[in-house]
Amino acid sequence: MSLSPAFLDELRARTSLSALIGKTTKLQKAGREFRGCCPFHNEKTPSFYVNDDKGFYHCFGCSAHGDAIRWMTDQRGLPFIDAVKELAQSAGLEMPATDPRAAKKAERQKGLHEAMEDAAAFFTEQLHGIAGADARAVLEKRGISAETARTFGFGFAPDARNRLRTALKSYGDAMLVEAGLLIQVEGKEPYDRFRGRLMIPIRDPRGRVIAFGGRIIGDGEPKYLNSPDTPLFDKGRTLYNLDRAAPASRKSARAIVVEGYMDVVALAQAGIGEAVAPLGTALTEAQLERLWRMVDVPIVCLDGDAAGQKAAMRAAHRALPMLAPGKSLAFVTLPDGQDPDDLVRSKGAAPMEKLLAETQPLVDRLWQAELAAEPLDTPEQRAGLKQRLADLIRPITDASVKYEYQAEFRRRFDAHFSPQRRPFVPFEKRTGGKRPAGRSGWQPALPVTEDAKKVHAAGIDRVLAKAVLAGLIRHPAEIARHMEVLGSLRLADGALGRLFEAVVDLAVEEQALDSTRLVTILARSGLGDVAGELLRADTMPYSFTQKSADPVRAQADLDEAIAILVARPEVDMMLADATSAMQSRFTDDAFERQVALVREKQALELRLANLVQANEDARALGPEEN
Incomplete structure (x- = not known):
């Protein structure tokens, strides 16, 4: 049986090394890694690290090092092929069948890696030779030091059609074409793909050369030329x-x-x-x-x-x-x-x-x-x-x-x-003179409306309260999060008020209450009809009243609605007081206060409108996208 490098790489990628090692060795999270006492030698202070991203373990005490397969062979004592079979079964991978063609392909891929490494060595050698003077000048002009050039493996491809082909002739033209190093045109001899270019090796995560990028020396197009996709390079x-x-x-x-x-x-x-x-x-x-x-x-x-x-x-x-x-x-x-x-x-x-x-x-x-x-x-x-x-x-x-x-x-x-608040300008400056007599009779820009008076008297917006109550019945787990606020709200007398108090009381008594059980208990208390009417009100324009709404969106929208429900009576009452003060006696401070409260009231109305719009937008997306 032949196991290709690609199969083994896929096996390692599908195996959680920390989970594998954690079956027999106690590990603790340490940043992006896992840490524990080394299973290969006796120690009291943990020096054994497992890195899932890199796919290896390492002990700084005894230098034990390896991947998932090495763990199975060294720590479990399994033969190599048995270790691979066990890991493949856990990862849901089928073992490759015994196939001469697969063995030939694996050998060819191994040959491709070797060809790429030899090509990189050839290009590096050319960079430091006579022909590489212009390429070295480019590196020097760009401020790239000799050490950096060595670190990144810079090279030079001579401006000739067959220099690389000749240097790597032992691999054969077919393999060099497959590696992307030669270009094959039907009916003609293959020739070097990269010519007259500064060469930059491209490596895989394991540091193996799999492709090249070539930068033109001087003028020409394309400025950069990359290897084509190959069995090694995507x-x-x-x-x-x-x-x-x-x-x-x-x-x-x-x-x-x-x-x-x-x-x-x-x-x-x-x-x-x-x-x-x-x-x-x-x-x-x-x-x-x-x-x-x-x-x-x-x-x-x-x-x-x-x-x-x-x-x-x-x-x-x-x-x-x-x-x-x-x-x-x-x-x-x-x-x-x-x-x-x-x-x-x-x-x-x-x-x-x-x-x-x-x-x-x-x-x-x-x-x-x-x-x-x-x-x-x-x-x-x-x-x-x-x-x-x-x-x-x-x-x-x-x-x-x-x-x-x-x-x-x-x-x-x-x-x-939203309208931006303008800085307050005193009346005298706006008119250029003194305030005229009889100013105490000045009327505010926004008189108290009948609706505001009703809200002030009732203490709460009944329409919004119905929606919130429906949302609490649909999502009773949210009651505990708002208990302090909800307990202070004043609802008008009648069935709605009794239902509100019953819902809060039941949630206090039973923390794990779900919607179905809550409705059942309410029905026994004679409040089932009122609760059922609220839950059937699909025309309510809020996500938290809808049975099919996304739970995350419903929770956030319900939070916002409760905040508005609590804030609106306070704002309305303060605005009524400010308006009354303005009607009796105009002052700059009173005017500023009234303007601020009007804007605050508008902001609350806008927030409420946004909840409605959000629900409409979500419904417009449809059930598959919502």
């Missing part, structure tokens, strides 16, 4: 410098996405080693997933020009369906026309570190982009912004994250377009 799943950035990221607790090779190299030379770059494409889903395995909030730091910022927005949009609680993106905007390479070469690491310390959250980047997309002077244009924001968050699959974006965009929209 550019949509590969991040340049991941092998070096991953360990650096664990130390710094951040991962930075930049645009190109030279940005990565310049940052590393400046001491910022946790940078990676996509390979000539926008960030893909696979690359985002890999970044999120490193840190919860990777930093996207693309060039400051228009193209770079468009690429940043493409990354933002691509990330939306994949967002999860705690998992997001942050953004750094570089000075216009600069890239990280320019910045650190001209000013050092300090300005870059300052930018990285002041990142912009994903929600800010999205909001600002939509705000600047079109004019917002008319009601129709503002409605268009609302629609764009709704469309923007529709792809988010995580219900709690989607709701938070909906709520945040509503809040920002309201804050941006």
Whole structure:
């Protein structure tokens, strides 16, 4: 039986090393790793670490080191093939069948890795020879030191059609074509793909060369030429410098996405080693997933020009369906026309570190982009912004994250377009003279309405109270969270008031009450009809009154409704008092107080309207997307 490197890599990726080792060794979380006493030697102080991201264990006491397969062979004492079989069964992988073709393919892949390593050595040798003088001059001009060039394995491809082909002829043309090192045109001899270029090796997470990027020396197009996709290299799943950035990221607790090779190299030379770059494409889903395995909030730091910022927005949009609680993106905007390479070469690491310390959250980047997309002077244009924001968050699959974006965009929209409070100007300054006689008879801008008087007298808005009460019956677990506030509310006499008191009392007596049991108990108390009428009122325009509403959204909306329910009577009463004071005697302080209370009342009305709008927006999305 032949086990290909690809199969073994997949087996390691599917195996949670901490879970495997934790079956027999006690482990504790230690940052991004797990720690315990080493099972390979006797110790009292833990020095044995397990790293799931990297897929290895290591003991700093006895130097035991290995992956999941090594654990099974060294600690469990299993033969290699038995260890693989047991791990494959746990991971749900089928063992490869005995197949001469599979063995041949594995051998060929092994040969591809060796060919790529030999090609890298050839390019490095050429860089330091006579032919590499111009390439060395490019590195020197860009401020790349000899040590950095060695670290990243820079090389040079001579400007000739067969130099690499001749140097690696032992592998045969077919393998070199498959590795992407030669170009095969039908009916003609294969020839070197990379010619007259500064060569940059691209490595997999294990540090093996799998592809190359070639930068033109002097003028010419394309400026950068990458290897094609091969059995070793999938550019949509590969991040340049991941092998070096991953360990650096664990130390710094951040991962930075930049645009190109030279940005990565310049940052590393400046001491910022946790940078990676996509390979000539926008960030893909696979690359985002890999970044999120490193840190919860990777930093996207693309060039400051228009193209770079468009690429940043493409990354933002691509990330939306994949967002999860705690998992997001942050953004750094570089000075216009600069890239990280320019910045650190001209000013050092300090300005870059300052930018990285002041990142912009994903929600800010999205909001600002939509705000600047079109004019917002008319009601129709503002409605268009609302629609764009709704469309923007529709792809988010995580219900709690989607709701938070909906709520945040509503809040920002309201804050941006609500009337701004103007600074108070005393009457004398507004008129340029003294206040005229008889001013005490001045009428307020907003007289007390009959509705306000009724609310003031009753103490609470009965319509909103009905909705809140329906929400509490649907979600009785929320009663305990608001017990102090709910107990102080005054409802009018009658069935609604009795039902309110009964619901609160029952929740106090039985903490684990669910909606069905609550309704049953209410029915025994003669309040079943009133409760049933509230629950059947699907016309109520709030999410927490709807049976099929998302629980996360319903809880948050119910919190908001209760806050408004409590605040409105107080605001109405204070506004009535302020208005009465203004009618009897005008003063600047009284005027300011009345204006402030009017705005506070308007803000509460707006918050209530937003709850209704949120429910309508959610229903418009439909059951599959809501």
